[in-house]
Amino acid sequence: MSNQRPPASSGEDDRLACFPYGVGHSAEGVCLLVQMGPHRILLDCGLNDISPLQAAGSPPADVVLCSHAHSDHAQGLLALHNAFPQLPIYASEVTTQLLPLNWLDVRPEDVPRFCQALPWQTPIEFREGLSAQLFPAGHLPGAAAILLTYTAPHRTYRLFYTGDFFLSNARLVEGLSVEALRGTQPDVLIVEGSYGTARYPHRRQQENQLVERIDQALAAKRSVLLPVPTLGLGQELLMLLRSHHQFTGRNLDIWVDGTVANACDAYLELLPHLPTSVQNFARHQPLFWDERVRPRVRRLDEQQQQNLGQTPCIVLTDETVNLKTYCGSDPSLWAILRPERLRYPSTVNDTGITGVETYLLTEHNDCMGTNQLIHNLRPQHVIFIHGSPTYLADLAGLEELQNRYHLHTPGRGTLVELPIGETFIQPAPPERNYEGELTEFGTVVTITLPEAIAADPRWQDFADTGLVEARWQGEELVLRGLSQRELLSQSSNAKMPANVDCCANCRHQRGQRCWNPASPLYAFKVTPEGYCPVFEPIEFPTG
Structure with missing residues (x-):
């Protein structure tokens, strides 16, 4: 960590600064200390080790705001509460209900309900002159983008923190509405740049490609194994398989195992907070556990696990388990599909298993979505976090951003001062191109x-x-x-x-x-046993 220190508890009335305890590089969690005048606000606590927050022996902030329940933003909150029980911690109502999924190794009775719920889009004043307002951020049910407003003696300062956000609608959560943010006029924007300058197809196109791949495997009499994180992607995949026209009514078993099943139970408690389309779906059939309507969705027990693979099925399980537990002695009978990790190495335990494929189902914005938000909010300062340093540097090197904003890509422990003024001094762009x-x-x-x-x-x-x-x-x-x-x-x-x-x-x-333009699979990844009507055999030389 850098030798720079976090902002002190007292300071100038007009000081704005950000001290990152973690910025989401590699597998590092996100934890940001923001100073606005005399106030200190901790944004998220995704640290596995909170000792840096305890170094002073006193609470590191006046208030803590959690953007959403994913572990890289929330796993340190329980330890932080235990260390400083009087430190107020806030999040959206849905996030307060999902947070316990971060500590499944702790007995439920030992996890207090320490996080207080805040309403959507209603400014709440925590301290004199300091208020926060939550906006639905997409990405995950309950995920919030946070607008901090500090009224100083001579002017008002605003800082907008996206957390993890997604402008597109997913199956179980609606995307962030840029329209709802009009008029917020933040001076500082802290934005995630998970995918850097990459551009990807629309979410629905990605879903259709994944469904097609699963369908190919089942048609070839192979079962499908989907290792996923506990919270978010697994539930999205179940909803996709339950509602997509290629699977509706299909005589198929979908098994759910491990902590992914615990997260499904938590989602069922959130039904009134899910999109209207999902609530309408649940009026006619169960959202997840269903043995009556095809495809059937059930928890996997030990008895059923012994029979896996005898007939083609789909299994969703934790990404950290040993996949041989499910594949048995013949992995060739399985298609193993894991999500692409665009920011860090995968944690899937597929040691000794060949033929594991990846699929793309984006949960964050690509370059176009990130830039759309920045240009709509038009802040003076933009701080990029939550991505590999090279991806974030790519974003900071975009000429369209360089010409308009002060851009920052701080590392852990690097204090960022955020002076607000009338003039803009263009920073030097980083070197990105190579001549050959x-x-x-x-x-x-x-x-x-x-x-x-x-x-x-x-x-x-x-x-x-x-x-x-x-x-x-x-x-x-x-x-x-x-x-x-x-x-x-x-x-x-x-x-x-x-x-x-x-x-x-x-x-x-x-x-x-x-690469056949006449094929419906054109430009898509295909499997060796796949087939389409415009198949043309390889012409091997004779003689």
């Missing part, structure tokens, strides 16, 4: 880049195997490194008999994707 040379040698094209590119932490993953895939994207050529997992998966294509009409034997399948 292109040479053609008959049938070979060589691209040479400077060695400085290898200093980027992403280079190790890009150059993992020394092989790359190139494709055109409009007028630009995009290079992508091929991972060992992808090469292993590609090598499994050879196991398919040559006389079988399937993606493994189709001349349009390259890099696990279909």
Whole structure:
């Protein structure tokens, strides 16, 4: 940690500053101490070790606000409460109900209801001149974006903290409404940049692609194993499988195991807070546990676990468990699909199992959504958090942001002063581009880049195997490194008999994707045993 210290409890009436105890780099949680005049506000406490907050021997803040119940934002709250029982902690009503899922290893009677609920979109004054207002942030039921307002003797200061937010609607939560934020006029915006400058298809398109992949596996008589986090994604997937037209009424068993099932129970208690469409669905059939309406959704018990895989089924379980527990001695009978971790390495325990595939189901905004929020709020300062340092640096290097805002990408322990003034001094943009040379040698094209590119932490993953895939994207050529997992998966294509009409034997399948424009699977990832009506066999040389 840096030698800089957090703001003291007293200060100038017009001082704005932010001291990050954690900014969500790697697997680090989010915990931000904000000073607004004489007031100290702790935004989230996703620390696994809260000792930095105890260093002074007194409460680290005057008030704590929790954006949502995911562990990287909330897991340290119980320890913080135990250390300082009088420190007030607030969140939305739904978040107060979901928080205990962070401490399932603690007896329920030992987890006090220490978090107080705040209403939506109603300014609440905590201390003289300091108030907070919560806005539904999407991403997860109960997730809140927080507007802090401090009225100083000479002017009013506003700071807006997004927490984790998503502008698009998901199955169980509606997206953040930019319209509801008009007129807030924050001076400072603290915004997550989980996906950096990447752009992704619309959420519904991602869902359809995942459903198609699951359907392919079931059609090939394989069961599907979905390791997921305890809270959020697993419940979204269950709702997707229950309501998508390709699964409605299908004679299929969906089993739920581990802490994911506990989170499903918690969601059932939140039904009045879920979107109207979900409440209407629940009037006709149970949201999760249902043995009557197909597909059937049930908890997995020890007896049923012994019979898994005898007929194709779907299993959702904790991402940290040993997957061999479910696959048994023959993993080839299973399609194992895990979510892409765009910020940190996966925690899925798939050691010794080959052929594990990934899927993308975004829970945060891509570059377009992040920029849309920034340009609508138009703050003086933008602090990027919650993402790998390289992704956040990419965002801070965008010219459209560089020209308009003071941009900050602080690390843990780095104090950020936030002076508010009338003039804007443009900061120097970070170095992001690399110039190289292109040479053609008959049938070979060589691209040479400077060695400085290898200093980027992403280079190790890009150059993992020394092989790359190139494709055109409009007028630009995009290079992508091929991972060992992808090469292993590609090598499994050879196991398919040559006389079988399937993606493994189709001349349009390259890099696990279909490149036939006439195919409904065009540009999608496909499996070796997949098939579509425009299959064309590979023409092997004869003689």
